[in-house]
Amino acid sequence: MPTSLADYRSKRDFEKTEEPSGSRKVRTAPYPRFVIQKHDATRLHYDLRLEHDGVFKSWAVTKGPSLNPKDKRLAVEVEDHPLDYGDFEGTIPKGEYGGGTVMVWDRGYWLPEGDEDIDKALAKGELKFVLAGEKLKGSYVLVRMKGDRYGGKRNNWLLIKHRDDWANDDGDAALREDRSIASGRTMEQIANGTGKAPAPFMLGGSKKAFDADAVWHSVAKARQRDAETSAKPARKAPVARKRSPSATTAATASATASGTTAKAPRKAAAAATKRAAPAKKAVKSPPKKSAAARSAPARKAATKR
Numbered sequence: 628m629p630t631s632l633a634d635y636r637s638k639r640d641f642e643k644t645e646e647p648s649g650s651r652k653v654r655t656a657p658y659p660r661f662v663i664q665k666h667d668a669t670r671l672h673y674d675l676r677l678e679h680d681g682v683f684k685s686w687a688v689t690k691g692p693s694l695n696p697k698d699k700r701l702a703v704e705v706e707d708h709p710l711d712y713g714d715f716e717g718t719i720p721k722g723e724y725g726g727g728t729v730m731v732w733d734r735g736y737w738l739p740e741g742d743e744d745i746d747k748a749l750a751k752g753e754l755k756f757v758l759a760g761e762k763l764k765g766s767y768v769l770v771r772m773k774g775d776r777y778g779g780k781r782n783n784w785l786l787i788k789h790r791d792d793w794a795n796d797d798g799d800a801a802l803r804e805d806r807s808i809a810s811g812r813t814m815e816q817i818a819n820g821t822g823k824a825p826a827p828f829m830l831g832g833s834k835k836a837f838d839a840d841a842v843w844h845s846v847a848k849a850r851q852r853d854a855e856t857s858a859k860p861a862r863k864a865p866v867a868r869k870r871s872p873s874a875t876t877a878a879t880a881s882a883t884a885s886g887t888t889a890k891a892p893r894k895a896a897a898a899a900t901k902r903a904a905p906a907k908k909a910v911k912s913p914p915k916k917s918a919a920a921r922s923a924p925a926r927k928a929a930t931k932r
C-alpha cells in the first residue's frame with residue numbers, strides 16, 4: 628500500500644466499514660485513470676481524482692467542473708484516496724464523516740500535458756492535463772492559489788478549462804448530465820439503493836465491485852460504536868482485509884453495462900484527445916514524454932487557456 632494513503636486510512640476503520648481500504652485488486656490500465664464522484668455531503672461537491680503513483684490524487688471541486696474557460700472553480704486538495712475507491716457509488720449514513728450520497732459522475736483516462744514531471748507540477752502548483760472521460764474531455768489546468776487563508780496549508784487550487792473543442796460558454800452543461808456513468812442512476816436512486824449496481828472500472832478485472840445499495844460507515848461512527856460497547860477489549864489498529872463476499876456480490880460482475888471506456892480504452896482516449904493537439908501524441912505513446920509535448924510550440928499551445 629502506498630504510504631501516501633496513511634491520511635486516508637487514519638480517518639477510517641476498515642475492521643468495521645465497507646469503505647474501500649486500498650487492499651482490493653485494481654486492474655491494470657493502458658493510461659492513468661480519473662474518476663469524478665458527485666458527493667452530496669454537508670455541501671454538494673464533486674471529487675476529482677487523478678490516478679498517479681498507485682493512488683488517486685484528490686480535489687473536492689465545490690461547484691463542480693465548468694466547461695467555460697472563464698470560470699475558476701475552487702478545488703480543495705484532500706488526502707490521497709485508494710484506487711478501488713474510484714468504483715464506490717452508494718451512501719454514507721448521515722452524521723458520519725462525509726455523510727451523504729456518492730455518484731460515479733464521470734470517469735476515463737487522463738494524461739499530463741507538457742514536459743514536466745507530475746510530481747514537480749504538483750509541487751509547483753500548476754498541473755496541465757487532458758481528460759478523456761464520458762462527460763469531460765479536453766484540456767484543463769489545476770493551479771494552486773498563492774494566498775491561503777487556511778494556516779498556510781495551501782490546499783486551495785483552481786480548476787480551469789482550457790479553450791479547446793470541448794470548451795462551452797454554458798459552463799454547467801456537463802453538470803446537467805446528472806446520472807451515474809457507472810450505473811445510469813440518479814442521486815435519488817443511489818440514495819435509495821435502487822436501480823442497477825455500478826459497473827466496475829477500477830476493479831473490472833476482479834469481477835467485484837459494489838452492490839446497488841452499498842453503504843459504508845466512516846471511522847467517526849465506528850469510534851462512537853466503540854465507545855458505546857466499551858466492554859470490548861482495546862480496538863485493533865485498522866488493518867487492510869479482503870472485503871466479505873456479501874459486500875461484493877456478483878451483482879456487478881459484468882463490466883458490460885455502461886463501462887464503455889473500460890472496453891475500449893485506446894479508442895476512448897484517442898477520441899477524446901483527437902483534436903487536442905498538445906496531447907495527441909502523448910496519448911499515442913504514454914509511457915514516455917512525447918516529443919511534441921517537449922517542443923516549445925507545443926508547450927506554448929498547451930499553456931494557452
Ligand code: MN
Pocket residue numbers: 666668672674687725
Ligand atoms: Mn467528497
